[in-house]
Amino acid sequence: MTFEIFLQMFPIALMFSAPIILTALGGLFSERSGIVNIALEGIMMVGAFTGATITVLLENSTPAAAWIGLLGGLLAGIVFSLLHAVASINLKADQVISGTALNILAGGLTVYLCQIIFHQQRTRAFSYGIKKLSVPGLSKIPVLGRMFFDQVYPTFYIAIAMVLLTWFVVYKTPLGLRMRACGEHPQAAASMGINVSKMRYFGVLVSGALGGLGGAVMVLTADIQYTLVSIHGTGFISLASLVFGRWNPFGVLGAGFFFGFSTALSFYAKDIPLLSGLPGEFFYILPYLLTIIALLFFAGKSVGPKAAGQIYESGER
């Protein structure tokens, strides 16, 4: 019986994991280039708002509305993250403060735009978001088929593809090598003729793209409309996944899945005999509790990029 619940739960866990993984990968790019990006939460909100709005507005004219919505979320994330890049790279602002400001801004901005477009504090509900699909053939594999290929959101496959792509870019290409050097020791990178600002722009904008995409994915799979609380801390959970996953794409995959699973658990706990005794609220706080624990245990260890968060002065000795 419990195993049946587990099988049912799995695709839901994948659904919750996808945005966390995508956004955490975004954070990976930013931090590897040396810029701490706690604006991921706000970026997700902007992406989610844009994704939902485009879907609502286009769904009567094209069946691909939700997919265009994803793309729109991605682009909106880039534009929004540009603010963080300018503040922390050109203006040399404290990156945590800049990120916090963007998180606050995102809430106000999206609700304001909803008010203008929809005359209410949320977007209109869309009829379909991203649709589930079953992979022909593979979904028939016993057990595994039901876990990964039957009635799942394709966004999870996007997340997996992004993990591989990130790994390839960060560890195998000259671009990745240079970007990581900027996050570890920008003076060394600069002395080798690398343009540190350019690299950091790249990192932050990619984090905007992936965070915006993550936000759009989240609202278009797990929600019916964008509201102020659609993201409810998922950006921070992504940040925790990045720390938990030790700034490594595969680590992020594991951590993201872990958090996705713990979110799914809150929906199924009442059906699992062992857990049904606990109050339901417990499972709602679980992902956040785990986030705090993850940060407590791992944040102190200096495994992250050494220069992340430090302001880079080009002439410094």
Added chain:
Amino acid sequence: MSNIVEMLHITKDFPGIRANDDITLQVEERSIHALLGENGAGKSTLMSILFGLYQPDAGTIRIRGKEVKVSDPNVATALGIGMVHQHFKLVHNFTVTENIILGMEPRKGLLVDMRTAEQKVEDISKLYGLAVDPRSKIEEISVSMQQRVEILKMLYRDAEILIFDEPTAVLTPQEIHELMQIMRRLVEEGKTILLITHKLKEIKEVADVCSVLRRGKLVGTVPVADTDEERMAEMMVGRQVSFHVQKTLAKPGDVLLRVEGLNVKNQKGVLGVKNLSLSVRAGEILGLCGIDGNGQTELVQAITGLTKVESGRIFLRDIDITHLSIKERSDLGLGHIPEDRQKHGLVLDFTLGENFIIHNYYKEPFAHWGILNKKAILENAQRLIKEFDVRSGQGAITPARAMSGGNQQKAIVAREIDRSPDVFIVVQPTRGLDVGAIEYIHKRIIGERDKNKAILLVSLELDEIMDLSDRIAVIYNGEIVGIVDAAETNENELGLMMSGALHKAQEAAQTGREPAHV
């Protein structure tokens, strides 16, 4: 032969100081050209200008006869100029090869062609006898290997003109010897070397020509073969320098520092100090010598409280300080000149004056009712600057970062000696100092001894240990392999002990002295 580098009438101003004043430097191709000068004379500045890190306010640069404008290091690289900085610029968790190819990666399609890169690094390393493993991580290799990676970085970019800024300050005597051989090899292969160093012996050993700077001006350029060390020192300081320390016989008193059965783990998590015992008396200098990495760092960090001990005890006078905090130890009278001046010695973004009161900022007269007293801080700074001849552009308000390497060192030494602690742990006190400053600092350390303080001197320089110490303890593999009387030993004996070949019973060294307490 022709001049490959010509720097003509170079002038450079920094806030409050003219670092280079109408300097003309001509460097012959395929030669080793040494640059000598007091701390703050402007050597690093001049070389930074050649490498494009600073722009001169006046003057021109010619490379291979052609006038050039070196607007940034990329231009310098394109001109075939490379520089090994005083502080290395390496990414600690990258491999040797990754550090070298950074910014100029060989590619295979979209990928970094790591195999070709490693092969090329290996080839260059072989050609010049560098013996570097292209696959090791930077954080896992020794300082001297890291320096070779810096050399490889230049060679990989086909640099012809190589600038070394005090390359030997961080090396052991053996490593220095190897570096000298590498430099000769580089010249044989057609390279030209510009070498900044304070060690006259090294200039005598490898350089062809030596240019001397004093307070921003060029004093002269001399062929090394026709000049002796005394003459070079005189040119640079403007007076005669005595290379030997004058001191009277020690009058040791009570034991002030006692270490008993100490075990300390090193960074790798194994015991770096093993069951070590020693003691230092009031009015004596105990020199601790050994090859780098034999437990000196761990011992010092344990005594000063920078790391925790596995077992064993440390007493200051008769107080057990094994588990006290750094500040508590310092308040009890423990002083420390740290090994890594930028990490443990100074706050680089604070001013010189602020750095001087880093221990005492909360005490009278520097603070009154919790508010800093600017006037007292300034007066204190001015006194120390004068006493120790700390040179900088703006005196007490100079940011530590804007000071020359040697003057940063002098600032730390001044601060710590001025506190006159009862127990004084002195590590590499003269690293990066010019001969004049060394002479003065040595005098002051002896002065502390004569004020009945207990001094533990840790240094990689055998000369310094032999000149200053009353007794010498030799550390090998985390253990004291012998303690000898400084007056009765010689370089050979110490060398044998440092390599672990000779153990000298500790009692033997104590005979004829007061009751053994080691």
